[in-house]
Amino acid sequence: MISEQEMIALAYACRLSLTPEERAQYARDLEALEALAGVLPQAEGSALRKGRACALGELREDAVVPSPLREEMLANAPMQTDGYMVVPRTVEEA
Amino acid sequence: MRPMIERTVREHRRALDAGEYSSLELTRAFLTRIEEVDPMVGAFLTVDTEGALRAARESDARIASGASRGILEGIPYAIKDNFCTKGIRTSCASRMLENFVPPYDATVVEKLRDAGAVLLGKLNLDEFAMGSSGEHSAFGVTRNPYDSRYVAGGSSGGAAAAVAANEAVFAIGSDTGGSVRQPAAFCGIVGLKPTYGRISRYGMIALASSLDCVGLLTRSAEDAALLLELLEGEDGRDATGRTFQEMGKPMSDSRLRVAVIPALAKGDAVSLEITAAVERAIAVLQRHGAEIGEIELPDPEQALATYCVLSAAEAASNMARFDGVRYGKRSEDFDGLISVYANTRGEFLGEEVKRRILFGTYMLSKRNRARYYDSALEMRETIRERLKETFAQYDMILSPTAPTEAFLVGAEESPAQRRRADLCAVYASLAGLPAISVPFGTSRAGLPLAVQLTAAPFAETKLLRVARVLEKDASD
Structure with a gap:
């Protein structure tokens, strides 16, 4: 059973605003999905082979390259000014 | 010969090269078809009429001057709306990206343009490719062209429906857990998910990065082979791109060995008509000399x-x-x-x-x-190991593509029940293997049935060869 408090914490972690009705509905859905996941046998911690999950291919080296798309990327920002994306104030004035 | 809009890539190539019709005439025929049928089907989110006509004219000019770019020159296609297209809205069927216009093209879009293919527009999907029915788009449901009361499948429902409804010669989709193969099965066309990393995903908006693949939706296995040859290869912009390396049982072995998974071939998990289709496919392959065996994999419910x-x-x-x-x-x-x-x-x-x-x-x-995520990682490794052992003995696995035929739009099911639509597709996804859905008959309700073939990494050639055998038998 997922409590209302747990759903509030989960929605916060997900950065999702949900109404109380939505939280109640999603709690029921998550319980059903958790039951579906319940058929998985318990992994034995120390023997985990999860490190190999990404071993399908060798990854290339990261490289920093200039982006020629700055202005075009900015064109898709919800709000922009003087070549920068605009975000709401996060530190309040004293 | 079939009507123009029903033809395959190969048939269009011959006709365009022979001057039977031009790319402009072909493109106009598809644009007219979209106008006529798409209000019912709901496959397209954006139709780029102007861009398509311009590309077709340029194509005709190249063909006329002997500068054709190859097999796809002048051939109209469409692409799922989670691939970036420079200057054309890419919405992922979400209100979140309703006005997003990418400043660059995905690698597959770039390659198709360079090959002379004509982009008709962008196709509907379950929002951000999350769904298996085509009903979870913010911009309307995609309906099955065989019977509009039924879903087209998902998440590449628009792509499958567009090809099935003759609104495009082929379509490009994405397959994370069956999102190309399942809608292809529901709509009676071929759906290929290549080996993980074989086609660059640059410009494809990510869903689950360790599983996402570019997928191909076509009228025939031959068309899928032609497209794969053109689109495969590393491009340096997808860190998971992989170079071709054939693995598994060697191609030189003369007798085809095909494995079936009893839990999916005979179990209660799959509808009776799909089970019968798999049995018919087994019989066809046996007639062609294949040896059939059974394998044990971790339970399908655990894979799901x-x-x-x-x-x-x-x-x-x-x-x-x-x-x-x-x-x-x-x-x-x-x-x-x-x-x-x-x-x-x-x-x-x-x-x-x-x-x-x-x-x-x-x-x-x-x-x-620890209880779920780590266990899932562990189970994924077990599945991979079991499949690796399987492909040391067998050439491929035959299974249903999906546990049922297309279901009714708006069918009352819980989110957990809905996830069962992916039941047969997820082994290949979890192990990064190539898999293809091949149309194989119709149900009593007149809906398409299909079977799935899965092979070792990079064994698409083998897969497509056997798919053609099944395809031929189904059409005879």
């Missing part, structure tokens, strides 16, 4: 659970980028940075997307991570 946990965890992480700051929409109702994120996502993401973000985050929470 593994997929659900891992794909949701990765999706929750990938979706964090849609926060109302860098691109997409922003809620006007906020009083600080956190509420910009939360209200934007709450307002503009759909129900299924929110459910998966919540479930993925829940699976990664302190309480659940």
